[in-house]
Amino acid sequence: MPQDREGLWATRVGEDTASVRNTPFLQDGVAEGDVIQFQTDSNGVHWSVQRVSASGNCTIRVLANPDGPLGRDPSAVHERLSAFGLGGEVFSNESPLIAFTVPADANLAGLKALLTQGEEADVWYYEVGCGTDEWWGA
Numbered sequence: 001m002p003q004d005r006e007g008l009w010a011t012r013v014g015e016d017t018a019s020v021r022n023t024p025f026l027q028d029g030v031a032e033g034d035v036i037q038f039q040t041d042s043n044g045v046h047w048s049v050q051r052v053s054a055s056g057n058c059t060i061r062v063l064a065n066p067d068g069p070l071g072r073d074p075s076a077v078h079e080r081l082s083a084f085g086l087g088g089e090v091f092s093n094e095s096p097l098i099a100f101t102v103p104a105d106a107n108l109a110g111l112k113a114l115l116t117q118g119e120e121a122d123v124w125y126y127e128v129g130c131g132t133d134e135w136w137g138a
Contacts, residue, residue: 008048010036017052023099024059024129025091031057031130032087032101056104059129060086060115063097068123072096077124084111099129108138 006026010018013035020034030036030048033055038046062077070076074096078088081100084107088100102111112135115126128135 010038010046016040018046023087023089023101025061025089025097025099028129031055031059033057034130054132056132056134058102058104058108058131058135060100060102060111060126061097061129062100062115062124062126063095064124065122068121070123074098080118080123081111081114084114086111102135104132104134108135112138 006024008024008027008030009021011021012018016039017035017037020030020032020036023032024030030051031054034051034057035053035055037049037052039049040046062081064070064072064074064077066072070080074090077098084102086100086102086106088098091097091099102108115124118124119126
């Protein structure tokens, strides 16, 4: 579900660079903690140009199957994944998509196994918005 634009929280770390401070819901290829280069338009809006450095974190998005055992309850998804210490945000009440930041030091193999089991059991759907070599190799 990548989109053309998404507003992200960021903290400036250089003249034209900033560190992403929230989990992207819609953008692929970026995770919380990554440093991006930006350009500023004539209205003062900053636009990401490219990722300058990776944090090692991953972005995973999970949407509970509304007909599954968790219904549309994002808190139930958070509870099922709580052992992995993930930070996450819910997109909206109407669209209870959860974007999770997976820390670089998380149990990636265990998380991938649980996410895959949940998808196979129709509990949820998940996608990787930003994966590291460690994620793909786990």
